[in-house]
Amino acid sequence: MPQIKKTVTKKNTIKKTPAKKSAKKRKNAKNTTKASIGQRLLSFIWGFFWKSTLAFVAFMVIAGIYFDKKIERKLDGSTWTLPAQIYARPLTIEPLQLLSPNALISELKMLNYRPVRVVNSAGQFSVKGERVTIYRRTFDFPDGFIGKDKLAITFTKGIVKSIKNSQGQLLERVKLEPLLLSRLHSDQIEDRVFVPFERIPDLFIDTLLLMEDRNYYHHQGISPLAIVRAFIVNFKAGYTVQGGSTLTQQLAKNLFLTQERSLWRKFQEAYIAVLMDYKYSKDKLLEAYLNEVYLAQNGKSGVYGIGLASDFYFARPINELRIEQIALLVAIIKGPSYYNPRRNPERALARRDLVLRMMVEKGLINSNDYKYAVSDPLSLSDRTALNHRANPAFISFLHRELKRQVPAAVRKQSGLHIFTSIDPVAQQGAEFAVQKGLALVDKKQPASLQGAMVISDREAAELRAIVSGRDVKFSGFNRALDANRPIGSLVKPAVYLTALEQGYQLQDKLDDKQIVLKNSTGQRWQPNNYDRKFRGSVSVEEALYKSLNVPTVNLGMKVGLGNVIDTLHKLGIQEKIKAYPSLVLGSVSLSPFEVAQMYQPITTQGRYQPLQMIRSIVAKEGELLYQRDQSSEQRFSTVAVNQLTNTLSKVTSEGTARSLRWRNPGQSFAGKTGTTNNLKDSWFVGFDSEEVVTTWVGRDDNKSAELTGSSGALVLFSQYMKQKNN
Structure with missing residues (x-):
């Protein structure tokens, strides 16, 4: 029995040992599996982390390179495409110059100088009797930089007496900064x-x-x-x-x-x-x-x-x-x-x-x-502060001149400074004169009248002001540049200049009798004087200052229509002109600007120079890119031109423009009226010692304005000269 129990015990031991080992193995395997999963998870997390980090770093590097290039292109080059800035002429002041304190103050106000009691900083001025003290601003002109300075300008009877700087030194000439007229920008270029x-x-x-x-x-x-x-x-x-x-x-x-x-x-x-x-x-x-x-x-x-x-x-x-x-x-x-x-x-x-x-x-x-x-209150400027100086008429002319005169490589540059001959005082006066003059004419003859005015500098052949209609801010049809209308009697000085160049004298006689002319097709033309009267015989001088038609036709036929056309071309008219007898009475059609160009050589003793507005163009960095050519060409004899201009002076004292004697008492001018068939167009070109003023009055629908040169356009001229001399 004992032996049997022993054997049983052995058996039992032998049976239990493999089971224990198996459980242990399973447990170890389970622990091993858990450890393996944990390691793999950690490995995955670590791998994901460093790969993500690497990807993020790579992304940041690539993004950094991309952003860096964008930043460099923007900040290392031209950060903005800047609009071109358009400047008026600067006011130059010299001793003995005709300039009143009021005229100077008007200019200072345009430049936004502030009136103060005591001048102590740039952009201020004060007035004490006949002395105006200015603290001039700095400005970078095309010919050099001018610093700020306090200037004391003394006047006597409308003339500059003396100019002193802050150190008390007498100066021969000073220049104020020019008025910024406009900036040329578009939808693609921000102002x-x-x-x-x-x-x-x-x-x-x-x-x-x-x-x-x-x-x-x-x-x-x-x-x-x-x-x-x-x-x-x-x-x-x-x-x-x-x-x-x-x-x-x-x-x-x-x-x-x-x-x-x-x-x-x-x-x-x-x-x-x-x-x-x-x-x-x-x-x-x-x-x-x-x-x-x-x-x-x-x-x-x-x-x-x-x-x-x-x-x-x-x-x-x-x-x-x-x-x-x-x-x-x-x-x-x-x-x-x-x-x-x-x-x-x-x-x-x-x-x-x-x-x-x-x-x-x-x-x-x-x-x-x-x-x-x-x-202090908010002290804001007028709502239209950025727009009040711009005039579509001269901006339109500026664009045309840029295209015609300035190379494309210059025009396309960013931030140009364009210096022009526009006189802001003359421009303001012209705008007022057109509006006021048309209002006066409307009272006598109500109609849908429009007007245009071109003012140029006699000696420099520069545009000082241009107005293209009653609404000076309207940017549509530019009548001063594009309204081609028959010029009537404004053509007559070209006929008489042709004759004087050929040797005619002012006292030579011309027939003033009824005549009938036939053209090549047999059509008859019978010119008449405006008053329907004939004087038999008149002098060359009288025929011109009274603007008689019949003597002028006779003279034109004698000197030759081809020669008259040559004179018109030499005066600056570029259009082809047909040699009809009616040419000498003004059947040729021109714009107010073309008329101003035609009269320029007449007012400068026969020297021709194209009328221009751009004086110079400077890059934003200060480099001079364009300078106007100021050369002129002598095209007519000074003797003939002086005879002509003396006769044009009689037009305003004895002839068709004699109403200027009571309209502008004490002022002296020369000029010529122009009236076209059926009183459709009213013209007047007048000039004083400084400026040529071309005015037109008519209707856009080409119906009769029912005005002569003296009852329409001359009124606008008169209003401008009143403004100028006040």
Whole structure:
């Protein structure tokens, strides 16, 4: 028995051992499997991490290269395609010059100089009796830079007596900066005035950073603390009330990105900001920001940059803004629509005053400055500040002259400075004269009348002013350039000049008797004088200043129609002209500008020069790209031309324009009236010692205006000369 139990025990031992081992193996295997899964999971996570990291690094590198190239193209080259800036002629002042204090003050106001009691900064002037003190602005002219200076100009009886600078030295000549007339931009070119960093007032920069990005010069393009702070504020409010973007991020968004609100856009904005901050100086980026920032809407065009915004809101350059104006401009940056001072003046004023309080609290201004600044109203310029100088008539002529005279390679450059001969005082006077003159003519003869006026400089053969209709801002049909109408008796000086060149004398006699002419087809033409009378015989001089038709036809046939046509071409008419006898009475059709060109050599002793407007063109970097050719050609004898102009003086004293004696007493002119068949067109060309003024009055539908040259166009001329000499 004992032996049997022993055996049983052995058996049992033998049976249990494999089971234990198997369980242990399973347990070990299970543990091994768990360990293997854990290792594989860790391995997967690690692999995913480093691969993702590698992919992210690769993405950041590729994105960085892509963004870097975009940044370089934008900031290393021309950041913006700038519009061409069109300038008027600068006012030059010399001792003994005919210039009244009122005329000078009028020019200063056009240039937005401020009248003050004591002149102490650029852009100001004061008046004391016969002395005008000006603090002239700096300006980079085509022939050199002129710095700011205080000038004292003394007058006596409408003449400049003396000019002194701030050191008390007598000057022989001074020049004021020219008026900016317009900027040529399109839908593809944003209107903008670039302001270099060194010309931005320190107070403006300090105020901007105070309100928008206090740590600008200390962060690396992004501000993590600002982002966290904005997140907390927005989370508490439940909606976006504060942004965390730096000025560098705002610049990145404005230059490269859209206004879309998304994490991807914010990531791009931050990344580009960091890259820009690494590559460029803080001053360079701040300059770009201040020239890019959107600040207003001017019709269909946006107002970008503080240079243009300063002109738009205050009609003066950024470096002349007062403290309260700087504060308002900084206030508007926060939200141009929300703080629009013209739409929401109370909201804008409250924001401006907040900026002023911050300025005085942080020591940017003192308490007295704050007291005066906060008490001032918004002091905005006229709503049309950017548009009031532009005149479609001369802009149209400018485009044509650019195309005709200036190489395409020059025209296509960005930011050109185009200096013209336009006289803003003459332009203003011409616009008034056309409107006032047409109103006076309408009272006597109501009709749908239109008018045009071209004013040119006698000696320089330059365009001073041009008006193309009653509505001077209308940009449609340009009557001054494109209204080709019969010129009537305006052609007669060409006939008489031809005769004088051939040796005729003013006292030679011409027949004034009834005549009948036949053309090659047998058609009869019987010209008559305007008064239907015949005088038998008259002198060459009398026939011209009384504008007699029959003697003129006789003279034209004697000197030869071909020779008259040659004279017209030498005077500057380029169109082909047919040799009909009616030519000598004005059957040829010309525009007011072509008529002005025709009379130019007559007023300059026979010297021909094409009428032009562009004087010079300068690149934005200051390089002279184009200069007008000022050479002239002597085409007629001075003796003949002087005889002609002396007779044209009699036109205004004894002839068809003698009404100027009572219309403009004390003033002396020479000129010629022109009236066409059925009184359809009324013309007058008059000139004094400085200017040639060409005027036309008629109807667009070509119906009779029922006006002679003296009852229509001469009235507009008279109004202009009254304005000029007041």
